[in-house]
Amino acid sequence: MQVTLRVERYADQGRCVGHIDGQVIFVRFALPGELVEVSVDLPVRAKRRFLTGEVTKVIEPSPDRVEPAWPLAGPLAWGGGVGGADLVHVSLAGQLAWKQAVVQEQMHRLGHVDTSVKVLRAPGDEERGGLYWRTRIDLIADEQGRPSMRRRESHERVAIDQMPLATRELNDFASRLGVWSGGFEPNSPIRLALPDQQEGGVEDNFACIVSSKVKAGQRKVHEQVDVEGQTFRYEVDATGFWQIHRQAPHLLATAVVRAVKANIKAVQAPVIWDLYSGSGLFTLPLATLIAPDAQLASIEGSRIAVAQAHYNTQVAAVGKRVMALAGDVARTLERGLPGKLAKPDAVVLDPPRSGAQAAVCQQIARSGAPVVVYVACDPTSLARDTATLVGQGYHLSSIEAFDIYPMTHHVETVGVFTK
Numbered sequence: 001m002q003v004t005l006r007v008e009r010y011a012d013q014g015r016c017v018g019h020i021d022g023q024v025i026f027v028r029f030a031l032p033g034e035l036v037e038v039s040v041d042l043p044v045r046a047k048r049r050f051l052t053g054e055v056t057k058v059i060e061p062s063p064d065r066v067e068p069a070w071p072l073a074g075p076l077a078w079g080g081g082v083g084g085a086d087l088v089h090v091s092l093a094g095q096l097a098w099k100q101a102v103v104q105e106q107m108h109r110l111g112h113v114d115t116s117v118k119v120l121r122a123p124g125d126e127e128r129g130g131l132y133w134r135t136r137i138d139l140i141a142d143e144q145g146r147p148s149m150r151r152r153e154s155h156e157r158v159a160i161d162q163m164p165l166a167t168r169e170l171n172d173f174a175s176r177l178g179v180w181s182g183g184f185e186p187n188s189p190i191r192l193a194l195p196d197q198q199e200g201g202v203e204d205n206f207a208c209i210v211s212s213k214v215k216a217g218q219r220k221v222h223e224q225v226d227v228e229g230q231t232f233r234y235e236v237d238a239t240g241f242w243q244i245h246r247q248a249p250h251l252l253a254t255a256v257v258r259a260v261k262a263n264i265k266a267v268q269a270p271v272i273w274d275l276y277s278g279s280g281l282f283t284l285p286l287a288t289l290i291a292p293d294a295q296l297a298s299i300e301g302s303r304i305a306v307a308q309a310h311y312n313t314q315v316a317a318v319g320k321r322v323m324a325l326a327g328d329v330a331r332t333l334e335r336g337l338p339g340k341l342a343k344p345d346a347v348v349l350d351p352p353r354s355g356a357q358a359a360v361c362q363q364i365a366r367s368g369a370p371v372v373v374y375v376a377c378d379p380t381s382l383a384r385d386t387a388t389l390v391g392q393g394y395h396l397s398s399i400e401a402f403d404i405y406p407m408t409h410h411v412e413t414v415g416v417f418t419k
Ligand SMILES: C[S@@+](CC[C@H](N)C(=O)[O-])C[C@H]1O[C@@H](n2cnc3c(N)ncnc32)[C@H](O)[C@@H]1O
Pocket: 241, 242, 243, 276, 277, 278, 279, 280, 281, 282, 299, 300, 301, 302, 305, 327, 328, 329, 330, 350, 351, 352, 377
C-alpha cells in the first residue's frame, strides 16, 4: 500500500513518526516536516498498534535531506536496502541534530531528566563526509562465494566490492587480499579488522577471519590509544569487542578518565570499578592516570576479553593494581568484592545495548560510590537506568554524546552521576 503523509518528528531506530487515518506509522528514510510517499510494510501481525513503512518519493524535502552518499544503503525503492546506514539520507549537521533530539527526548520521557546534550563529531569525520570510519566489518559470503550484505525485507544478498563505512585502509587491505573477488564457501561469515594506522605499528597487524578461522593476518591485533598525552597499547582478539570507529577508543577513554579525575580529586588511593570492561580499554588509563595508588576491579563476561585485559594490564605494568574478574556483572557484584575493593570511590560502566538494568544500578548504589560514569550505546537504556540511579539518590551532573556511528542512528553517550 502506498500513502502520502506529512512526517511529524524523530522516533527511535532511525525512523520518524507520522499518522495515517489516526494510526501511528514509523517511517524509514524520512525527516520531520517532509511530505513523502511511503510504502507501508506488510503487517507482521493482524492486530497492530502501529504501522511501519519506507519513503519511496519525497514531495517536500527537509533542508536536512541529502542524496545518499552510499546509494546501496538508501531506500529500497531507490535501489538500496543494504547496509546499516539508516541516516544516509541526512546531512551531517542534520544527523547531529537528530541524535541530540533523540537523546534529550529519551532522557525526558524515560529518565525523567530534562537536559541539553551536545553531540560531538569525531575528528576527521566531517572531511570524510561521514564515511570511512569502521576499523572492523562483518560480511557474509553469498551463494556464489562473494562477500555480500543482506537486502532488507528479503533473503536477497547483494555482492559488494567496497564498504564505504570502513576506513579506506580497510577497503584497500580487502582489495589486496582479494576479498572482493570472492571464492569463499557460500554463507561463511567474514570478519575484517584493521587497526587505525599508527606509527611504529606491528607487522601483519590485521585480521581476515572466515568461519572463525584466520585466513590472513593474526587473530590478535594490536591497538594504540592516546589518552591525556599518554599512549596505551592493547592486544585485542579480532573477533571480540572493540570500539569500531577509528577515533572512538580515544574519545571515550579520554571522556571517562576526565570525568573520574574531576570527581575524585581529594581521594589519595581511590578504588574504581570498571564494569563491562572488555579488553581493558578504560582499565589501563584509569589505572595509570587517576592516582599512583589507585586500585581497580574490572568485571567482564567474555573470558577471552578478560585474559586480554589481564595481559594488557601486565604489559602496562599496572597488573598489581587491577583485579580483572571474569563473570556476569550482577552475579559478581552479588558475591561481593574483597577488602577495600568492595567500596568504590568511582564506578565506570559500559554495558551492552540492553543497559545495566535495575539490579546492577541498585548494586552500584548500594556500594556507596559517590560518582558513576555511565558509557551508553543506547540512549533508551541509558534513560531507563538514569531513572533507577536517580531513584537511588544520584543526580545527573553532566552528559555528552559522541557521534561515533555516522550515517546511522546510533549514538554514544557518557553520563556522569554524582551524589
Ligand atoms: C559495550 S562493550 C564495552 C567494552 C569496553 N568498555 C570497551 O569499550 O572496549 C560491553 C562489554 O560488556 C560485556 N558484557 C555484556 N554483558 C555482560 C554481563 N552481563 N556481564 C559482564 N560483561 C558483560 C561484553 O562482553 C562487552 O565486552
